[in-house]
Amino acid sequence: MNFLKIFSLLAILSFNQINAQDVKVIKYEELFEMVKQPTDQLIIVNFWATWCGPCVEEMPHFVEVDEQNKDNSKIKFLFVSMDRVKQLDKVKQFINDFKINAEVVLLDDNKRMNEWIPAIDKSWTGNIPVTVFYQNGEKVHFVGQEMSKSELEENIKVFKTSH
Numbered sequence: 001m002n003f004l005k006i007f008s009l010l011a012i013l014s015f016n017q018i019n020a021q022d023v024k025v026i027k028y029e030e031l032f033e034m035v036k037q038p039t040d041q042l043i044i045v046n047f048w049a050t051w052c053g054p055c056v057e058e059m060p061h062f063v064e065v066d067e068q069n070k071d072n073s074k075i076k077f078l079f080v081s082m083d084r085v086k087q088l089d090k091v092k093q094f095i096n097d098f099k100i101n102a103e104v105v106l107l108d109d110n111k112r113m114n115e116w117i118p119a120i121d122k123s124w125t126g127n128i129p130v131t132v133f134y135q136n137g138e139k140v141h142f143v144g145q146e147m148s149k150s151e152l153e154e155n156i157k158v159f160k161t162s163h
Contacts, residue, residue: 021095021104025085028109028116034078035134042075042160043134044152047107049082050094054146055129059098061149065156066102075156077102082128084110133159 026034035043046062048055066077079100081091085108095104109116117124121142124130133141133155140159147155 021092021100023081023088023091023095023104023106025088025106025108028107028112028119031080031105031107031116032119034105035132035139036137038137040074040136042156043078044076044156045078045080045132045134047080047082047128047130047132049128050087050090051083052128058129058146058148059100061147061152063098063100063102065149065152066100069156070101074160079104081106084108131155135159 031045035045037043044062048059050056062077062079069075069077079102081104083091083106085106088106091104091106094100113126117126120132121130121139121144123142124144127144129146131143131147131152132139133143141155143151143155
């Protein structure tokens, strides 16, 4: 009987591992290509990390708003983890724990932070969370702090209808 319980537990754990979203490890140039698409799709890029308290607090809002817009092809969420590559399993577990369905990438480019951070926004000090809105291949808005659900929804409403 105990063998059956242990086998069942292992099967459940294995199933969760198999279903874990793949997380692509990228450099800044790849991220740049992902957001610079000449499309009228509003791309919402959230920079976060598993160790960042404000990031963890705002993540449920982002997941909920992403879920509300999952059938809207004009809105895309892209979550950019700032964790280290050696923390990839922790990132995958975070994705499972928060039930993140949107695309998640891990930006492995810490050595060139002084190049790509100001390239994303000159006012960005490097703190996270940060959210950047792109449309038609251009940055349309930068938020350098934690966002509430209503702030996120209001920004989406403004940029979805104004561009």
